[in-house]
Amino acid sequence: DQQVKQNSPSLSVQEGRISILNCDYTNSMFDYFLWYKKYPAEGPTFLISISSIKDKNEDGRFTVFLNKSAKHLSLHIVPSQPGDSAVYFCAGIDSGTYKYIFGTGTRLKVLA
Amino acid sequence: GAGVSQTPSNKVTEKGKYVELRCDPISGHTALYWYRQSLGQGPEFLIYFQGTGAADDSGLPNDRFFAVRPEGSVSTLKIQRTERGDSAVYLCASSGTGTGGPGELFFGEGSRLTVL
Numbered sequence: 716d717q718q719v720k721q722n723s724p725s726l727s728v729q730e731g732r733i734s735i736l737n738c739d740y741t742n743s744m745f746d747y748f749l750w751y752k753k754y755p756a757e758g759p760t761f762l763i764s765i766s767s768i769k770d771k772n773e774d775g776r777f778t779v780f781l782n783k784s785a786k787h788l789s790l791h792i793v794p795s796q797p798g799d800s801a802v803y804f805c806a807g808i809d810s811g812t813y814k815y816i817f818g819t820g821t822r823l824k825v826l827a
Numbered sequence: 828g829a830g831v832s833q834t835p836s837n838k839v840t841e842k843g844k845y846v847e848l849r850c851d852p853i854s855g856h857t858a859l860y861w862y863r864q865s866l867g868q869g870p871e872f873l874i875y876f877q878g879t880g881a882a883d884d885s886g887l888p889n890d891r892f893f894a895v896r897p898e899g900s901v902s903t904l905k906i907q908r909t910e911r912g913d914s915a916v917y918l919c920a921s922s923g924t925g926t927g928g929p930g931e932l933f934f935g936e937g938s939r940l941t942v943l
Contacts (some may be wrong), residue, residue: 776861
């Protein structure tokens with residue numbers, strides 16, 4: 716059972732435009748969510764997080780939105796830059812277990 | 828260095844052989860995780876240590892896989908009788924969170940295992 720789903724395997728966006736990456740989850744025990752970015756041959760690096768008591772968290776060009784009733788979160792990047800081209804993973808965490816469950820990732824390509 | 832260190836970065840072995848993968852977490856981090864990432868997939872949870880003990884090993888696929896963290900710092904993932912399906916990148920991550928809820932996981936660059 717895949718608890719975290721990223722249904723778009725890839726996304727292409729023009730430089731300067733907004734990138735929207737989506738993530739759905741099924742585990743209602745998740746109370747914390749993170750987004751990670753991964754370049755080839757490197758480990759994932761942390762981007763932004765959100766607690767389930769919030770519906771929005773913003774950090775510079777990155778904003779994460781959480782819709783608990785829909786069990787959906789999204790990552791907005793604006794403006795998108797070529798250096799943002801990477802694979803993005805969302806992860807859900809149940810703070811009772813501290814088990815981080817990752818989605819399958821979305822490959823973002825920002826076109827110059 | 829200051830980050831999570833994993834060795835070897837690449838390991839090629841033959842089917843049936845024994846393999847050890849090492850992870851050196853960020854100094855002072857009490858939580859340590861092992862994940863496995865296959866091509867086109869996200870990181871798949873294997874095991875989580877809090878200190879020296881395995882707090883959750885529910886992700887280990889079978890009894891060929893075993894991990895230890897004897898002194899609460901360095902961890903070793905051990906795979907016996909390797910199979911071709913074990914080929915993947917094995918990622919280690921650490922976290923300093925002990926209170927205040929889940930925090931950021933810091934990942935190493937991974938150990939790429941190829942079983943021929």
